[in-house]
Amino acid sequence: MDALLKVRVWRGARDGAFSLYDVPRQESQTVLDVVTHIQRHLEPTLSYRYACRVGMCGSCAMTVNGRPRWTCRTHVAKVADGDTLEIAPLANLPVIKDLATDMSEFFDKWARARGQFQGSATRHEPFATVSPESAERQAANAGIECIGCGVCYASCDVVEWRPEFLGPAALNRAWTLANDVRDVAQRERLRAVAGDVGCHACHTQGSCTERCPKQLQPTVSIAGLKRLAGRAAIRGKL
Ligand code: SF4
Ligand code: SF4
Numbered sequence: 148m149d150a151l152l153k154v155r156v157w158r159g160a161r162d163g164a165f166s167l168y169d170v171p172r173q174e175s176q177t178v179l180d181v182v183t184h185i186q187r188h189l190e191p192t193l194s195y196r197y198a199c200r201v202g203m204c205g206s207c208a209m210t211v212n213g214r215p216r217w218t219c220r221t222h223v224a225k226v227a228d229g230d231t232l233e234i235a236p237l238a239n240l241p242v243i244k245d246l247a248t249d250m251s252e253f254f255d256k257w258a259r260a261r262g263q264f265q266g267s268a269t270r271h272e273p274f275a276t277v278s279p280e281s282a283e284r285q286a287a288n289a290g291i292e293c294i295g296c297g298v299c300y301a302s303c304d305v306v307e308w309r310p311e312f313l314g315p316a317a318l319n320r321a322w323t324l325a326n327d328v329r330d331v332a333q334r335e336r337l338r339a340v341a342g343d344v345g346c347h348a349c350h351t352q353g354s355c356t357e358r359c360p361k362q363l364q365p366t367v368s369i370a371g372l373k374r375l376a377g378r379a380a381i382r383g384k385l
């Protein structure tokens with residue numbers, strides 16, 4: 148292939164601007180390949196982030212033609228508008244430089260949603276046995292493959308309008324732990340996610356679920372948290 152792609156790439160912080168680059172088209176080229184070509188051959192100061200290149204680490208998400216995507220698994224042929232491509236940093240996060248965003252707040256919210264497992268057993272006790280068929284384990288499994296890419300967070304209107312909202316990924320993580328029968332911090336976690344900026348702030352329109360590259364369903368997880376929180380409130384256990 149000797150055709151050229153016209154690629155607009157964001158440079159600078161949030162008050163930066165797009166710069167235009169010509170990139171040779173290749174067969175099976177991914178958006179991450181395009182960014183890497185620009186950095187290696189045209190603009191060595193271009194900042195961006197990636198690690199695994201195979202959809203495991205969650206570090207390569209960017210806004211591609213207006214929509215957040217994991218760039219290492221997104222083929223140019225699927226998303227290019229003719230021969231043009233526009234690549235920008237993820238929305239709803241501070242921009243460090245160019246395509247690299249600051250993910251601190253995104254992960255701090257996981258901690259605020261009590262996204263850490265808290266057990267009570269010691270290493271001297273036998274392993275807990277959890278039936279893979281149990282409803283709780285299946286609910287946890289449905290959300291467990293999150294790679295922390297931030298695509299859902301960048302897609303969420305409520306995060307945009309209300310930056311304190313914990314967001315879909317942190318709430319999805321809380322839901323997986325709410326269904327972990329070994330965890331002993333259930334009440335504290337429910338309190339953490341049931342507040343004003345937690346599950347009840349979600350409007351359930353599902354952009355997170357539509358765009359999650361791992362086909363997870365944060366909207367379903369958040370609905371589960373709403374049910375748990377509602378039940379606990381009625382029983383005076385929040
Ligand atoms: S369904 Fe809820 S969490 Fe998901 S994008 Fe919409 S408001 Fe955000
Ligand atoms: S829920 Fe999906 S979109 Fe959100 S961070 Fe996890 S893998 Fe990415």
Ligand code: FES
Pocket residue numbers: 197198199200201202203204205206207208217218219220
């Ligand atoms: S580089 Fe790891 S998910 Fe894309």
